[in-house]
Every structure is written in C-alpha cells, then in structure tokens.
Amino acid sequence: MSSKTTENVISEIKRSWIEKLAISGKRVDNRGPEDFRPIKVVKGFVEKAEGSALVSMGRTTVLVGVKVEIGAPFPDTPDKGVIITNAELIPLAAPTFEPGPPGEEGIELARVVDRGIRESEMIDLGELVIEEGEKVWIVYIDIDVLNYEGNLFDASSLAAVAALMNAKIPYSKHDMGEDRPLPIKHVPVSVTWAKIGSAIMVDPSYDEESIMSARLTVVTDEEGNVRAMQKGGEGSFTLDEVKKIIKKSAELGSRIRKQYLEVG
C-alpha cells in the first residue's frame, strides 16, 4: 500500500553545492563517484516468510519477504512456476510517500527489480512445476521500503536477490517431503547511476536524486552480461556515457556479488 512521491524539495544552496562538488568528482558525503554507501545485508529477518532480507545502503532501508505458495501456472506457460514482484513505498519511509495502492514509482521499482530477476533467469522456473498445467510454486517477492534515502532500485534488488537465495520451498508444510532451497541459476546485481550536470555517480543519495537530471540502472549477471536496464529522468546520456556505465556496472556488480551474495 503506497503511492507516488511528489517532487523532492531541496534548497538552492544545497543544490549548487552538490553540483559544484560533482564537477571535481567529489560528493557531499565524501564518496568518490564510483563508491557505494556502506551496505549491510541481514538474511532471514522475517522468520515467518519462506525467505527474507533486510538491506541497508547508507540509510536507505528495504525489507524483502519471499512467500512461496501453491497455485496454478499461467495458461501460456503450463510448464513453469510463477514469480510475482510487488513494491510498497510505505508512508513510514518518507514524508512524500502516501498510503494507497502503488503509484507509478512503486510500480516502476517493482518491475525493474522483477526484470533483473526474470531476465537473468535467476530462478529455474521449470523446476517449480508440481503438476504440469495444474499446480506450480508461486514465488511472491514483496518489497517493503522502510526508509527512503535514495537509490531504491539497488537496495530493493539486492534485498530481493538475497531473500530469494535465503528462501526455502515449503514442501514439508504441504506434506510433500523436505523443504528445499529455490533452484538458483544466476545471481543478478543492479547498479544505478545518477547524472548531475555532466558528472555521473553511482548509488545516488536522496539529495543527489533530488537534483539529478537522469538515472540509469544496469543489471548484470556473474559473467558480466547485461540482463536488464532502465533509464529514468528527463535528462539524457550520451552513447559514450552509457557504454562506460555498463562496463563499470559489471565491475561494481561483481564486487557486490562477491561480498554480499556469495553462496555458503
């Protein structure tokens, strides 16, 4: 339950300060253009969910719960399980988030997270069939944004991927044998960049997002292949910028994968 954010309001002084720093490759919180804020991943925060992860990126906090239930497959894919992703920008997280059904921002967020997971074939959907055409496992990925301080895309994506890796298929609950982990094939990582003036920086903070002209999210897999992208904002990127962002996203993505998503 949540809805759109109205425009972020930021003072002129702050705006020009961020812009001025950006020209010389600096940021208000002393990060370099390619530095993420500190990341923390806590798996299994919600014991009642089949999988969950609480992720903070700086002070942005996102909780993802994964529920795995039995249901019918889609008629056009009788031999595949189902993934459903939903994001709630709950009104606790920011003064501009309002109660109500998801607005365009929440829907975009859910769809971009979903795309990274789906297109990277993170989960082997063929393995989620119980009875072809009749019964399959449905994997619900519910994103609850608890505190909004910028870059919801990467925080939500990381939380969703970590929660899926932490999730069990509840066979025992349905008297079907022992619980098993989800069939994970790939591990996608999302990396988001903001453009401020001519400067480009990763993992934008709330203030940086408030003044950025454009945003680009790149999801890569463990081989560095691009699996999903989403550009946002009214501004634009040049071809060179896009190429450089993709290359850097794969590098940073691989580092995040190693540090926070390594199985074991």
Add this chain to the structure above:
Amino acid sequence: MEEIKLMDEEGRRIDGRRPDELRPIKMKVGVLTRADGSAYLQWGKNKVLAAVYGPREVFPKHLQDPERALLRARYNMASFSVEERKRPGPDRRSIELSKVISEALRAAVFVEQFPKTSIDVFIEILQADAGTRIAGLVAASAALADAGIPMKDLVTGMTVGKVEDTLILDLCKEEDNYGQADLPIAIIPRTGEIVLLQMDGHMTQEEIDRALDMAIRGAMKVYEIQKRALLERYERLVREKEYIADISEV
C-alpha cells in the same frame, strides 16, 4: 482441528510461560531518518515499526479542523508478515484497528495545541504473531514522544486471555487462535484512563474483574520498557548527534 493442549498440569503454557509471564520485549526509539519520530518494537515474534509525521499540513485540505490537529493512525500488515501471504492494502480488520488505535492515541495527545494540522501515525507490522494491535499502539505512542508531540503520557497496553479456564497474560499465536477469550486493553498510566478496550470469547464477570487488574499490571511493565527506550535514545543522542538505531541489531 485436533485438540490442542494449551496448558499442562503444572500450569505451564504452550510456550513454557507462567500465566502472568510476558514474552520478551525489546524496543528502540529513533530508527528512521525521514520521519519526525519513529520506534521499532519486538514483542515475542512480533516485529513492528511505527513512524510519525507532523504536525504537518492536512491533506486533503477539507479534513482540516480549525480547533485541533487531525490525528490519524494507519495500521498495515506487510504481505509477508503472516503465514499465508496477505494481499497488500487495507482490509476490514486493518481499517477497524486503525480506527481504535487512532482514538486511543487522540485521548493522550494534546491535539488542541495544533489546530489545522495533521499528525500522521503509520504502523507497519513486519512480522505478526498475536497481539499486533497493542504492539502497534505501544510503538506508535513512543514514536509520538520521539517526534516531540505533547501528550498527557505514553499510551501503553496489554492483552489478557483465557485458556483451560485460567487467565493468562500476553497471548501467543496458539492461545489467540484456540483460547477461550481475548481482551486487549490500552491505558494512559498517569491518569488511569482506559483508552482502548476490546474483548471476544467468554469470561464471567468475576474473571473480567481479575483480567482487567492483571492486564493493567502487565501493561505497566510495558510502560517501563517504553520509557527506558526513549531515555536510551536521548542519552545516545547527546553523545552522537545523528544516531539512528539499527533494527537488525535489536
């Protein structure tokens, strides 16, 4: 449903507690950066987050009251907070709970000090395990205090119930589902006012008398936990100006 034994011969409850024993409760105040006040509460397996925004401009504007602040609490359960996934959005239960929680908080807040504004209280149940309305209210009241909103006192509460004809405090999930009665109550300790009271099940008048006394004694323990969490928050803030508690470390 097969018979579930909720109390053994020694008077121990299904989770091993004595009749008047509470589940472990932990609380942190000041856990969110954008809200004016916030609190996180772990009560047994319940995990509850509350945030306060305001006093701020009323939206939609026609709800504005020239005499007092409009205090609105919204109780919401995360989809993954319960055994079977809950569809997002309000259902009839959460709408009712939002109403009784709002009314309980209004009784404590000096709403007349902030005419034409709104004070928005948001309660998010991250994990539910019986007693979430009281847990939500307790967290919300601490979040209001954290936001610096003037109140008569904190609002605190407790649930009392009955299993195997014995009165018990702070029901767990099984006792809530299969017990004989369930009575949530919230009070303003300083004035003794009862500001939330619900009951379902079956109790004699004599049992109700004892249940209420028991519940209030239990609620006073929760009150101490709320006060301690607030104190801890502000002691910490003196040393670390931008301190925000981490809910994963509770």
